[in-house]
Amino acid sequence: MAKLEEMRRPEQGTKAFPMLLYLSAGPLLWAGHLTFVYMAHTAICALAGSPAAATAVLLVATGLFLLPLGFLLFKQFRLARLLGLGEAIEDRSIYDGIALFANVLSFVGIAWSGLAVAMLSSCVLGR
């Protein structure tokens, strides 16, 4: 519960940018994965015309995006420390929970979409 005393020390408050980054690290990785997969697949199919290369590159990329996300799932507090978010932040457990669930959701999102990459190997137009 917030104390009136804390209101007198605005300079000791939590920084906004690190907190927003902490909460959205997982979704940002998901966005990076989507952007990379879409661009790389389009470029490889258009320029090289190689379905096998497209699948290989995208599978590796999916793995590479899942790695840091997996790390975040198990070592979330390390990221918080890195971003300068101390243990004493008010409602810290709520922020931790939001970040954790957002990371889980993003992990599922990347893995699920990545499955499509693993199962389909084609640059052929879809209709």
Next chain:
Amino acid sequence: MTAPSELPNKGPRPPGELQELERVWKIPTGFRLISAVNNQVIGILYIGIAFLFFLLAGVLGLVMRTQLALPENDLVSQDLYNQIFTVHGTTMMFLFAVPVVEALGVMLLPQMLAARDLPFPRLSAFAIWAYIVGGLVFFSTIFYDLAPKGGWFMYPPLTLKEYSPADNADFWLLGIGFIEISAIAGAIEIIVGTLRTRPPGMSLAKMPVFAWAMLIFAAMIMIAFPAVILATMLLEIERSFGWPFFSAEKGGDPLLWQHLFWFFGHPEVYIIFLPAAGLVSMIVPTMARHPLVGYRLIVVALIGTGFFSFGLWVHHMFTTGIPSLSLGFFSAASMAVAIPSGIQVFSWIATIASSKERFRITTPSLFVLGFLFIFTVGGVTGVMVALVPVDFQVHDTYFVVAHFHYVLIGGMVFPLFATFYYWIPAFSRNMLSERLGRWVFWLMFIGFNVTFFPMHIMGLLGMPRRVWTYPEDLGWGMLNMVSSVGSYILAVGVLLFVIDLLLRFRPTVENSVDDPWGAGTLEWLPTGAYSTRSIPFVQSRDPLWDQPNLAREVEQGLHFLPGAPTGGRETIVTSAVDARPQYIIRMPGPGWAHLVAAVFMAAAFLLLTVKMVTVAIICAVVSISACLVWGWKLDHGPGGGKVDIGAGIRLPTYMAGPRSHAWWAMMVLILVASSLYISYVFSYLYLWIVSPEVWAPHGSPALPGAGWPVGTALLLVAGTAAMVLTRWLLPEPGRREPAVPLLLALAAICLVGASLAEVWAHWSTGLRPAQNSYGAMVYMGSVINLQVVLAVAVLAGFAIARYLTGKLDQERRVNFENCALLYYYAAGQMLFGLLLLHGFPRLAG
């Protein structure tokens, strides 16, 4: 509960304090009411106009249903029918759905956050007036045979000059483009307001879910809307000047429009849905008399939906011929978005189930339950159309019409009606009728399902959307008749609501009904034109439940800022995460400048539509001048010193640098500009992928020599250095430093010079914008740069004028900082553009 010793202020309050507060926040009366900027006044106006557009577009819907009730009907002509469905969809999406949720943000957020107002009240008012003028003119085109006919997504090549030669399409492109800008202005207000004007103690973790939803809604607008603004610019430029972005014979591609449109259009669905979900998350706990179950998960769902919604746009394009791996990828992503939506639905159900007593069945609850049912059905059909084979079958059929009406009416209109019934008591002398409300609900619920459920079957039977009529022997007649009857039942429900509204809604800011539902959030505190008497110190997520004396304490002025210590309008700016008080923001009161700016800006855009270019330019100049007059009085400077807000906290009344709300607003604006530019970069690369044969150096004149980009880059670096130096040289208050205006002017000249040099460099090679898609994209880069450059030039001129009149120095420097931030961004964008336009063709060629 707050112990008396922990209250920020002591009572009784000094005599005259409340009267001063009332004087400062007085709402103008009579014809001056239109100059008002109080959020309650403009919020009601905003919602009222948006609802008017809902009714008007609804009438168009009824005309369509009447036309389709019988086979081979000729009630309206084919051409008029095309205009009607285009205006119906466009109005519902652009003039009703997004504005009404933004209006709810303007109306409810300050009350929910116990701020005296949002941080830029005149910006809100500007956005609203621009929307009203632009929207009414756009809608009226249906009466003059000038309405667009290309459907609400206006696909080229149908909307190119060759196939739509009249001005109808231009009304859509310029009108809607303009209204999008108004929406972005509102989004900036909402982001800064939500993050910076919360009451002390209301950390992000204690923020109402609606505020979270609005924060994510506004962030999504920042990312999504620039894509469609760019698309409308490209199409309008192609129609007016023949730059071939979408003409395949010159290396363009109509599918570029679809990519840009749906990169906006799909998130748009969630832009509409998330605030509605936020409203439901506020109503359900009140009716269940139980805190929301799974607050953290709901926040995660909002964030997740906000992100995921940007990864789905291609599912609108499954049938356009894209690589099958992309189909699979976007199909999977489309199905994944059901997870965060499902989290919210289960959370609401869990809250209802956790109700200590029986869940109260009131009119708002009925609409919430109706929403749960209809939205879930729409969600399930959404998963169906996310499956590529199903989409191939039902694409462009009435199945899709049924699906998106289930999602949009279920996901947004039903929560909106719940909102009307739930929150009107906070702004009216009377509640709406419960008895009539139940009739309204059942008529709307039954009418809706009778109207739209048969459309699933029509679609599966093969009835395409947007057909004017159909032959009798296809067997669609009965289903269409049922659907049309349903639409009239739905309309009777809406009509009953309007009657109830006319009979009972009596707007007031002071004598509203007191918290009739026993809710727990701050908008139910007693309010006046100044919002709450004092700004509460918040210690929980449901403060009215957990701090039972809060309403009385706030009303007695025992919390923060119980008066108007600066003698003007003000509220507390708090830190973005923990909501610790940082400074007092001084806000403008009623005025005319924003109104003039809005009306003339709308006029400028609309006159461009009918090619009255000179008058349009005059209107634009008047509008910009009005903006400058408006901006001149905003920076009060630090002369007010510090003021006491309670609890021994003395806050400055002026702030510059990264803590200032102006800095935050400029950063948000820069994000919008960068989003527009990223859309441009995407378009450039996309057209290169499609038509590499027209790209320099082989398919177009050779690139300018390397000296051009290097020289342009040096100009940009020199200008940036001048800007940095200006910051260092800003004098102490009361002193002069003649180099400051000179450096500012030099910086602006460098920027303008760099943009002109870039244009000339390409022009001198013989490349012309109408030559092919490569030329069009090259010059389009300069058009986009020029917008930012012009804005920087105006801001630099403004800063020079402020300096010359003694209103700019080392402490009073917000005007300079705004200019500098945008300058650095413009220089960065142009440097990147040089790399792209001069480096990429060399690399790829």
